[in-house]
Amino acid sequence: MSFHDPIRQSKYLRQTLSQDKKPVGFFVSAGCPLAVAMPDKEWPLIPDVSGLTKYIKEQIDKETEEIPQTKRSLAYSYSKLIEEVIKTGKAIPTIEDILSFLRGMMQISKGASDIRGFGESELADLEKLVCKKIAEKLDVNLPDNKTPYHKLAKWVNNIERDTPIEIFTTNYDLLMEEAFESLKVPYFDGFVGTRFPFFDLRAVEDGVIPNHWTRLWKIHGSINWYLRENKDVYRSTSLNGTDSYIIHPSHLKYDQSRKMPYLALIDRLNKFLRQNSAVLIMSGYSFSDEHLNDTILNALRANPTAMVIALLFGNLTTIKEEEDKEDKIVVTTTNNYEKATELAENRSNLSIWTFDEAIIGGLRAKWKPTKSEYDAEENIANAVKQKLIPIKDSEGKDTEEKIVKYEFLLGDFAVLGDFLQELIGKEQFKIKQDGV
Structure with a gap:
């Protein structure tokens, strides 16, 4: 049976991050805010997509003001909109599905009196309200300066590189900006100017x-990006704008002015991956965005020297045991990342690392160190964990005999932050030892 060595992969990642001439990028996605530790009953700082979907529905249900043109409440309109999305085959639509559908309806409603029972102005009011509620929920601050975002920012700020770090994100929040600015890490996000x-x-x-400026590319827009009436996109220093939000939940055939930042930043991701020996480390991304997947895969096909390492939270496989009507144990196995598995097994320069398994070079295998003894220096941030699993007897009951299983926890953004934090100390120690 084949295994992947987590200690070896940990060393490979450390070596990759220490090479100042290699193009290195991070991809921060929706799962990352969940890794920010919060006080009891205040977690998560920002909910996942399903949590955000539930929040938006609850907030809009509270709206009672009527739209003059249609004389129907916003809450009623939103509920009807969800019903229309469900008709398209989305059994449990997310806020991203709903907003994408809404924007598609807006585009074909221009000049029409009625689209699926919705008027043009009604759809515009709904879009404005949905984006406003998203922005309100995502307008949060990091609880302290010890978050994974700060640790990533500290790592960026403490390394000398000939090539700049590029950070791509699909998140609309301002958490990465907050961490950079609190540590005075200069970054460029594509916008220039002061007033607008x-x-x-x-x-x-x-x-x-300048190379010491980190590039921060917000592919799906941001809660502080707006579209002015003259169709110019601008970034605001406050969240009190009255113009339309630039929030792209997915690849949208929307009006040209809204598409411009999205297309330019998707192209930036493509160009980054086409650089010689480029490495992109992804965290919190579940491979549910087909357009992003296509961009990444096409770049990897065109450039075999590039590498994408997707760090996924939790196990690749979930095994569930249940008793049937005859009291027999029925075992069901679920692949938690089917799309990621399919892509990685057919693309040797796309690796996925989950807690229990990895797909590296197209080979799927569980984690297991080549040697049984390894020290803390090798196990950076204590990311490799041992678990003792009881062996079951023929009746499915635990025995006293146990086997050792290994977990590699870098798919947790918090552990990745600890990993980067520890690398700062190790690299500085190495410089002192070498006398450089």
């Missing part, structure tokens, strides 16, 4: 910015 910072397409494409 505007998106500078040429600066994004040319990349002529």
